[in-house]
């Protein structure tokens with residue numbers, strides 16, 4: 179520090195609170211940091227390209243013939259399922275970056291700074307929205323290449339991506355909460371996989387529920403709420419309209435947000 | 451703040467327990483603005499926990515602390531505007547470049563993009579990282595990382611800086627560079643609280659050394675005062691011919707006018723207040739025809755400091771040559 183002279187404490191203008199404007203600016207800086215890191219890490223390639231492409235090809239060619247007779251008529255069924263799977267797989271790792279910051283001491287440094295307390299948490303989870311949306315875009319691109327042309331057109335595609343992104347984002351708070359409560363990050367991602375895969379496969383994501391026995395159909399459609407998300411997207415893409423399932427799903431997502439934003443905040447404060 | 455000397459840190463009876471482990475057990479500190487305070491102690495002494503309480507990361511279970519007169523519990527956000535913290539482990543983003551790392555912190559402190567960039571570039575120049583500003587950190591050496599980590603906590607030019615073991619794990623050359631950086635900080639008007647496990651580091655840098663052990667302050671003194679209380683440095687030499695050891699011991703005793711210990715058959719140790727007398731010892735030994743195979747001067751080690759401070763008095767059990 180050759181040329182800078184430190185201003186003594188007594189001559190500084192100081193405030194004992196962080197205003198809303200500052201909180202928003204802090205949150206967007208942290209979100210910017212998370213995005214910058216996201217686009218520089220090799221995982222991005224897996225999350226955005228490898229997984230969605232793999233899921234689309236795998237399920238279309240594996241189940242297409244058996245379930246719908248041919249691949250082309252299976253696409254309207256499988257694309258919404260793959261869309262769900264791609265976004266939700268990404269959301270099981272929500273909070274892993276946050277946890278990394280906590281373990282590395284970056285969060286401690288943030289805490290020692292005059293910034294909004296929730297900024298590191300909110301910024302990181304907001305940046306994650308990009309991951310859920312990008313997965314969806316890749317899935318639709320793959321679908322298009324395979325010959326899928328949704329009846330309801332491009333606006334339904336965009337709305338589907340927004341809808342699934344929002345639902346995935348609300349679920350990401352659950353996984354962020356889990357990642358802040360477990361001893362290590364790997365425990366948290368293991369829990370994510372163990373919870374997510376049965377939920378996705380025991381839904382109507384890849385198989386139309388009409389083919390199932392009654393009792394299973396009931397559990398799949400009524401108990402597993404993920405089916406409502408899939409049904410909503412299928413309806414949207416086919417008819418350009420939504421039914422009761424849309425409202426159930428939206429309501430569910432809002433309830434999760436209402437419960438898990440405060441819980442995650444508490445877990446975050448306890449951890450730092 | 452009407453004190454004649456402004457206190458950057460004023461802490462009384464800080465206590466922090468984890469379960470039944472009293473990690474910090476009644477630590478009091480006062481650090482005048484513009485000075486360097488060295489907190490010296492072994493691993494697990496409670497150094498990091500003390501810093502964490504002063505830097506508003508941990509709530510003390512008892513006691514209180516003020517930073518430039520502002521209470522760490524009640525005026526937390528003000529305190530945070532006055533401090534910079536460089537933790538024990540570098541907390542910078544490996545994926546990002548040095549410039550990006552610094553700019554993000556500049557933005558968090560509320561500077562505009564262009565101000566952040568300007569400040570970041572200035573700091574990078576000053577820390578000798580200008581050439582590698584836009585390189586990813588994965589190619590940085592340990593010393594470069596440490597310097598960047600320190601630079602991050604300086605971007606807001608805080609008047610008080612906490613450095614938790616800033617040179618642990620650095621090679622000697624990088625360590626000396628880091629010392630110079632810390633000295634320069636104080637020249638520009640900052641106050642520094644640094645923790646260390648090395649007596650020589652505290653000795654080199656600190657105006658005042660606080661020795662802590664098991665969560666308690668066991669000494670609080672200037673480096674010279676501390677060394678006086680421990681004892682002087684010592685001369686250690688090995689004679690080539692073990693038979694001449696006794697003779698050599700007599701000569702050293704006469705020249706230095708102190709006791710001489712015979713550590714091994716041919717190794718002699720004597721306390722030496724004044725290192726200038728080394729030449730006298732060596733010439734006298736040479737005149738007496740006693741050849742040496744090794745000579746060294748030992749500074750008191752941290753072990754000896756703790757031994758003296760915690761267990762003083764019960765020393766002096768070595769064999770002594772009359």
Ligand SMILES: Nc1ncnc2c1ncn2[C@@H]1O[C@H](COP(=O)(O)OP(=O)(O)O)[C@@H](O)[C@H]1O
Nearest residue numbers: 468471473491492493494495496497498499500
């Ligand atoms: N978060 C924590 N939970 C439980 N014990 C802790 C925690 N932090 C520190 N300790 C314990 O407190 C003591 C002091 O630790 P620390 O302040 O890190 O020492 P130092 O920095 O001097 O090496 C150690 O015994 C350590 O195990």
Ligand SMILES: [Mg+2]
Nearest residue numbers: 497498538614
């Ligand atoms: Mg420590």
